[in-house]
Amino acid sequence: MTADTQLSNPAPAESLSSGTPLGRARGLGSAREGAHHWGVERLAAAATLALLVWLAVSLLRLPALDHATVTQWLKAPLVAVPMLLLILAMFRHLQMGLIVVIEDYAHDEGNRLILIALVNLASIFGGALALFSVLKIAFAPLGAG
Amino acid sequence: MLVSILHRITGFGLATLGAGLFVWWLYAAASGAEAYAAFVGWATWKWALIVPVGLTWAAWQHILSGLRHLVMDTGAGYELSANRFWAWMTVIGALLLTLLTWAYIYWRAGA
Numbered sequence: 001m002t003a004d005t006q007l008s009n010p011a012p013a014e015s016l017s018s019g020t021p022l023g024r025a026r027g028l029g030s031a032r033e034g035a036h037h038w039g040v041e042r043l044a045a046a047a048t049l050a051l052l053v054w055l056a057v058s059l060l061r062l063p064a065l066d067h068a069t070v071t072q073w074l075k076a077p078l079v080a081v082p083m084l085l086l087i088l089a090m091f092r093h094l095q096m097g098l099i100v101v102i103e104d105y106a107h108d109e110g111n112r113l114i115l116i117a118l119v120n121l122a123s124i125f126g127g128a129l130a131l132f133s134v135l136k137i138a139f140a141p142l143g144a145g
Numbered sequence: 146m147l148v149s150i151l152h153r154i155t156g157f158g159l160a161t162l163g164a165g166l167f168v169w170w171l172y173a174a175a176s177g178a179e180a181y182a183a184f185v186g187w188a189t190w191k192w193a194l195i196v197p198v199g200l201t202w203a204a205w206q207h208i209l210s211g212l213r214h215l216v217m218d219t220g221a222g223y224e225l226s227a228n229r230f231w232a233w234m235t236v237i238g239a240l241l242l243t244l245l246t247w248a249y250i251y252w253r254a255g256a
Contacts, residue, residue, distance in 0.1 A: 049208060060253065067181040070174055084208065090167075094160035103151055130168045133175035 041096050047089035051082055071137050080138040084131060091127035095119060148232040152210040163200050201233035201246050206239035 020109040035125055058079070062069055098119045165190070170186055173184035187193065213221055221230055 006239040042218075045211060045215075049211070052204070060249070065185070067174065070181075074174070090164070094156075096182040097156050098160055101157060126164055126168050129164055130171045133168075136175045137171075 004006075040092075044089050044093040044096065047085065048093045051086035051089060054082055057088060071140075072115075074134060074137045075140075080134055083134050087127055087130045087134070091123050091130075095123035098123075148210050148213070148235055151206055151236070152214070155207040155210075158203050159200065159207055162196070163203065166196075166200070198243070198247060202239060202243040205242040205246075206235065209235035209238050209242075 058064065058073075062073060074083065099116055102112060102115045102119065106115055169184055170188075173180040188197065210232075213222070213231055216231075222228055
């Protein structure tokens with residue numbers, strides 16, 4: 001087996017002599033964390049669903065969706081806090097979901113690592129921007145929108 | 146099989162377009178009335194209505210097929226006819242719920 005097929009074929013087991021133990025395990029994920037990862041995936045999904053339902057119902061019940069109404073609404077602690085939690089849950093969920101898709105379809109190890117890094121960066125940036133926006137609205141003095 | 150692929154496609158659309166619009170909405174709200182008006186202008190442009198309607202369908206489809214996967218995680222529903230029945234129910238249910246959601250939005254907008 002050449003080093004080349006090693007890289008493009010992360011699931012070995014076809015031969016006993018397919019490279020070093022590290023080479024065979026690399027890219028397959030860390031050991032002993034599977035159950036925890038599985039639980040976090042489902043927790044993030046369930047929290048996203050519950051909080052998204054809350055957001056949709058809240059928005060549909062608002063008398064209008066103009067700037068003044070929405071920012072006034074976002075200032076209430078019992079609105080701002082669920083919004084912050086929704087952002088955390090949703091971005092964690094979409095980050096984990098996109099990584100699952102990449103792991104299944106990007107077979108080249110190099111591409112896979114780059115795509116996963118991009119997903120991580122974009123999720124963190126998008127989530128941070130959303131969190132900051134909610135905090136800015138919530139902490140802005142009244143009337144300053 | 147079809148529903149499993151739909152789950153991934155809708156999830157991908159929601160994670161990119163859906164999350165992008167969600168961040169744009171909050172960022173615009175935090176940037177002031179003018180930026181917010183620009184967002185509302187784009188979001189309610191009638192030729193772009195396919196986007197919010199499409200995202201509503203994607204969200205319902207992803208939620209229903211996600212709940213189906215959660216039930217299957219418990220080991221239930223693997224019998225072939227039950228499996229096929231619930232797979233189709235997620236597709237029909239998502240279309241019905243999308244219709245109901247937008248009927249409600251139009252009823253609210255008109256009232």
